[in-house]
Amino acid sequence: MKFQILTKLLLPVFLLASACGTRKLPLIKDDGKINVVFIQINDVYEIAPLANGSIGGMARVGQLKKELKQTNPNTYMLMAGDFLSPSVYNSLKYEGKSIRGRQMVEAMNIAGVDLAVFGNHEFDIKEDELQDRINESTFKWVSSNTFQVKNSTVQPFEKRTSITSEKFPESYILSVRDTDGTTAKIGFIGITLPFNKASFVSYTDPLITAKKVYNQIKDSVDAVVALTHQLMEDDVELARQIPGLQVIAGGHEHDMRFQKEGNVYITKAHANAKSAYVINMSIDKNTKLVTVNPVLKNLDQSVLIDSTVNKVVDKWIEIADGSFGAQGFDSKAIVLANSEPLDGRETEIRTQSTNLTRLVTSSMLYAYPEADGSIFNSGSIRVDDVLQAPVTQYDIIRTLPFGGGVHLTEMKGNLLQQILDTGLKNRGIGGFLQYGNINYETNNTWTVKGLPIDPQNNYKIVITDFLLTGNEANLEFLTENNPGMIKVYPEENNPKNLKSDIRLLIIDYLKNK
Template sequence: MKVQFSFYTLISLLLLSSCKTLTTSAPPVVDDGKITVTFVQINDVYEIAPLQGGKVGGVARVATLKKQELAKNPNTFLVMAGDFLSPSVYNSLKYEGKSIRGKQMVESLNSAGLDWAVFGNHEFDIKESELQDRMNESTFKWIASNTFHKTKSGVAPFEKVTSSGKESIPETYIMNVQDEDGTQAKIGFMGLTLPFNKTDYVAYTDELNAAEKLYSELKESCDAVVAITHLAVEQDSILARRVPGLALIMGGHEHDMQFKKIGKIYITKAHANAKSAYVNHLTIDVKNKTTSVIPELRMIDTAIPEDPATALVVKKWMDIGEQNYEALGFNAKRIIRDRGEPLDGREEMIRSGKTNLTRIAVSAMEKAVPTADVVLLNSGSIRVDDILQMPITEYDIIRTLPYGGSILEVDMRGSLLIKVLEAGRNNVGSGGFLQYSADVNYDTTRKTWTLKERSIDPAKSYHVALADFLMTGGEANMAFLNKDNPDIIKIYPTITAVSDPRSDSRLAIIKYMAELGK
């Protein structure tokens, strides 16, 4: 009986277990009316490789971050909020006989899985044909709401040429998304750019007026409208007030991280050069017609591994760069300073005053030409538009002054020197704003220029060391500064020997910083 009881008991338990398995199937998926979309946002990226000795940044790490977020949410997209084709040290280099001009950025970002980009002001630093090539090479989408292509035949949207033909860069873009429970939503995008770089082939419309107009059109068919911008944060704030229905503003331009909330709208800007990314989680409640955003600042550092495929693309371009640098006498990886305060090369600072970086550059030129009475450097030669963090390598100096150029020695009359200094002072806010020796000052009361506390004598000859570009007459409001000016007394031979720091201002700065000690 005991054995028989155990046998029947076992059969009963198996039957119960079978019934239980059949009755505990997963409940059906129900559309909850809510959907979350994740945007990995970067902006102002000029470097494809990690910086600070490999500790921060790197497009290959951005690629990994996108993949990590995709694993959590299939509706994840990588966004570039402008400024990535220029400025870059690569823009002064050539590959296969052509100027690189941002080609390394497009190839790296293609590999990283960039989905959308808007124009930054620096996209228009390069030639029209070069920008066209970069757009054609890109596998991501562009949005241009207030920037248009100006040609001889008129103003029209920019175009991208693909294997299937030409496609216009749209003013807006509408994306359909769906999640695993079936919730569907439409998200509208606009891309706004500040009218900072007024080059011949670009036409701008007012960014705020464009935003108001396009939002009124998008809101009729979209569940949420997002602005991707390259504006000053003050303009982003005005945008948020004038278009309060926006779900999110993802911006660029400042280079340092920005985070604001105007009403219900978050404004997010990551650190330049992919030192961080904003991961913005946008949730759309389709039924109640509301949106909410959870912004998350993610630092891009050694905690994020490099995506192998993108890392190979980056290595290809780094090798191309190093080959070019070596031919010019540089050792790109050598550390020349490993401690001290960061060096400020931001355009808004160096084009309106002096910074620790510009003081070093001028001091280096003085050291290279100890006989100079005055040193002159146009701020536009400094193209890094960033704050250089320690450690500083030779590569950092190369990317700071990507075009290099020799230090030219000239004897000129004081009358011409005064005219040059005055033009530089009037060029505030542009690349023609001059950096000069600490001994030179402008007396605002007497409205006179002084050298070592003595007025510059218009009739006297002064030995001036200056960036060679200045003597071409090509700088803003300085067409008069050229070899034919009668107040030029003597132009000394250009130094070309790599062993002499006068041959390249970058070599002079590197030598000066290295001699100061680490």
């Protein structure tokens, strides 16, 4: 009896549940519109924040992506080149090997980089080191005009694991889908300026290649983005030649650039993740209309630090401190307790002298009191920051991450004149020269210690070992073999010789001045 009563009570519930189970839920209608967000960073050499922790840092980059992805799952991070070198870590070793960008790849992996293109400085490191970094990366690469020379043949770079290999594509297609079912395809071209002439790298013409690859993919995608690492004027020309591009997300200049050429936006964020471009792209499949809205986001204290990425940053800081100690540095030691801010911003040092560049040239003269003058290239300074007191040894290390020695040379006045004239023409790039005891006068003449340069006189000039290689822009004539180079004085082969590392030299100069 009780069972019959229970059955009668439950039967309506079963019938209701059965009816609900067969009822179709209303479908969300595909509206043919989809929004995609791209976070663009470029020229990042520091994984940790700058300016006493107040700006930049890969942990802030990771936090930005996390926040934007919560709002729109179709959020992707782009790296527009130059992240493996130059870096303060590149002169350090870990687990018996030179670090050479390993810290940056690990930070990029955790922060959520999705797609990268080569910058010219990726080829500063050795081929096997670059291959290791590629293999460690969990993000994708696109490389339209940059290839590997292997066994006398030109072939795509590739990512290798123990069981697979993945060749870098000339174009990358990103497929996206939103909650109502709208799908879209976005094509990427990856262009790198053919600046670094490493023997294992081969380039095709950037513009010709970009046009070729664009034409190959434009009819099979809904939008095309050029991910580039080249000069701004080359990006402008690219926009003029391929007006169908939606955006050129670029790098190389460091000082943030923004321009709209025709309907094509060109975006370049500040170096060292001081900012990121947030590029909002809306695709209407019905009208075939694509709209782009780039917004510069400053990565300052308004952006939180992602704890997961920060663990990676802290790990590498600890590794670096140990390695610096092995090289004779005490990274936390204060070298300037009280000082006016030292200006190492690239916008300044590549166009004029600053108190920081004068500190370097004075240190070089301190090493050789008998010298008439000193010269170094602005590109040696990579800090792109204003150093605030107290200044530590680490600040000096990161200011000049390449390190390298200084040499006393003796040269003819006409060669010195040619060097200085070329350096002046290099204004705006790393080949712009800084000098001590040398001045450019208003009557377009150069003076050394207050006297005009005599083309036939000999001058003792301190220069960096990098300049002596002839590898700086337009200064290929500056080598030991130049007829105007009378002598390069030999250096003592001694690891304690301060002249063998300009950073140790600067620290010693500050200690004794």
